[in-house]
Amino acid sequence: MGMPRRATRAAWARGTLAGAAATFVLIALGCQQPTGSSPTGSPSASPSASPPASPASPASPSASAPGKAPSAPPRTIPSVREFDPGTGSGWRPGHHSRVVADLNGPLADEARMIADELDIHAVSGKAHRGDLSLALNPGQSGGREGYTLTVKNGSARITAAADTGVFYGTRTVKQALRSGDRVPAGVIHDRPARAQRGLNLDIARKFYTASWIEARLREMADLKLNQLGLHFSDDQGFRIQSSSHPEIVSQQHLTKAEVRRIIALAQRLHITVVPEIDSPGHLGAVIDAHPQLQLRNASGTRFQGSVDISKPAAAQIVDELMREYAPLFPGRYWHLGADEYLALTVKDPQASFPQLAAAAEREYGSRAKVQDLATGWLNDRAAVARELGKQPKAWNDGFFAGGVVTPDRNIQAEYWTGRLKWPARQPEEYLHEGRKLVNLNSEYLYYVLGEPNGFLYPTGERIYEQWTPGTLRGTKPVADKKLTGPDRVLGARFAIWSDQPGAQTQAQVAKGVRLPLAALAQRLWDPGKPPLSWGDFTKLADRLGV
DSSP states (O other), X not given: OOOOOOOOHHHHHHHHHHHHHHHHHHHHHTSOOSOSSOOOOOOOSBTTBOOOSSOOBSSOTTOSOOOXXXXXXXXXXXXXXEEEEOOSOOBOOBTTOEEESOTTSTTHHHHHHHHHHHTOEXXXXXXXXXXEEEEEOTTOSSTTTOXXXXXXXXXXXXXXXXXXXXXXXXXXXXXHHXXXXXXXXXXXXXXXXSSEEXXXXXXXXXXXXXXXXXXXXXXXXXXXXXXXXXXXXXXXXXXXXXXXXXXXXXXXXXXXXXHHHHHHHHHHTTOEEEEEEEESSSOHHHHHHOGGGEEEOXXXXXXXXXXXXXXXXXXXXXXXXXXXXXXXXXXSEEEEEOOOOGGGSSSOHHHHOHHHHHHHHHHHOTTOOHHHHHHHHHHHHHHHHHHTXXXXXXXXXXXXXXXXXXXXXXXXXXXXXXXXXXXXXXXXXXXXTTOOXXXXXXXXXXXXXXXXXXXXXXXXXXXXXTOOTTOOSTTSOOSOGGGGSTTTEEEEEEEEEOSSGGGSOHHHHHHHHHHHHHHHHHHHHOOSOOSSOHHHHHHHHHHHTO
16 A cells, blocks of 8 residues: 555645545545535544544534435445435534543544544543544444444444444544545444455565554555554564574564554554464574574485474474564464475475474374374464464465374464465365365465566456455355355455565555555455446545555
């Protein structure tokens, strides 16, 4: 997404004429109702430092005479799921408008954030005409992320079963004011179609600054995305400060203080950060400091990035790192990696790696093979993750069938591809096994810097028009839709991989992923056909600043 732009009141004033000129075009697109003065159209730089979403009216917030025609739904990304139209002028903040919530309660942060963004005050107490009020309703349907937004009689009210739902309701208010000058009269019932929605970021091969990551979090929040995967260890770098193994940390890295700052912002924005230490492959930065752990075949050939899993010291260092970082990342999930272990890419792993074959037989019996030793590694790391209170995740090519050892059933499989040197299993196999999947289809959702190995930068248009959560591999969705419902395919993430780190700057990456992320947000929130053409969707995204 685009780099953040810091707007000032002076900049807002200068932009008013330009915004008015654009209003006519946007009315034709259905993106704005022709009422009152035009909104700024400027994206906020942060949740606590933003221009007003619309200029305050000189009289009351409902100064316009109530309309008789039913209102149209607000233009937002993602679009709202259900809208019951009302009549009247809708709601926008005026001179006397306030955000009303219990500022000593669980919605204090949400109230202050939207109040800052709208340039009005947040207060406790009773709501009056013209206010935006926030409240929890524990029995309300829609889950933790669902909300109801009611606009009538010149006031607006957001209710939800949990603070996350209220927060998403405030994102809808913010976007409606940008796209249409006011929140239309009526009732919105909104909730996501998929539980996991987000971005995966490889900071191991390319270092991204804390401020860049924070800017992406703010943009993600406005799109109602809720998960940031952080891949911080690979062959080219280890990018977070470590006290247990400082020798493996790259010169360019995030300090723990910076990570805490990132996570604190993510928590305010209702985004879970998912850490990933990929193993037993992609551990080159660890091996550089511990060369004795390098995987070698029978002839002594080294295999880049892969550790020798027959050596207890290899497991020990990974487990020590997991235990060190678990308190730093308070979220629910831990990603174990498990992809592309090079011992399993050769024709005969048992002959090529006799030390692995012998260890497999010692551990799991005479019928065990190298793949069983790798599966045992995965299960052991998953056990550590659960011990640390985390739900383990792993890439799909770390799950093998037909072995003596079966991958732990409770590990979420993140399905990305079949584009490997050995045949990858089809997504249907995992689903028939009863596994829950997260979609990171490399055909649509992989932004690989430098476009190596046949990868092309994905476009938002392809995601918007062709991809579905059930399209897990290639371009064809899984035929049996019963296998790909929200309880089986839990969601998706768009992935930035930094294979050729110099191919793009941070700013270029941000620009390149902006519309794909917006398209992904739409497809994960609303399961139906997108309500706008791609051209109109891009115009709306530009106006909203997402």
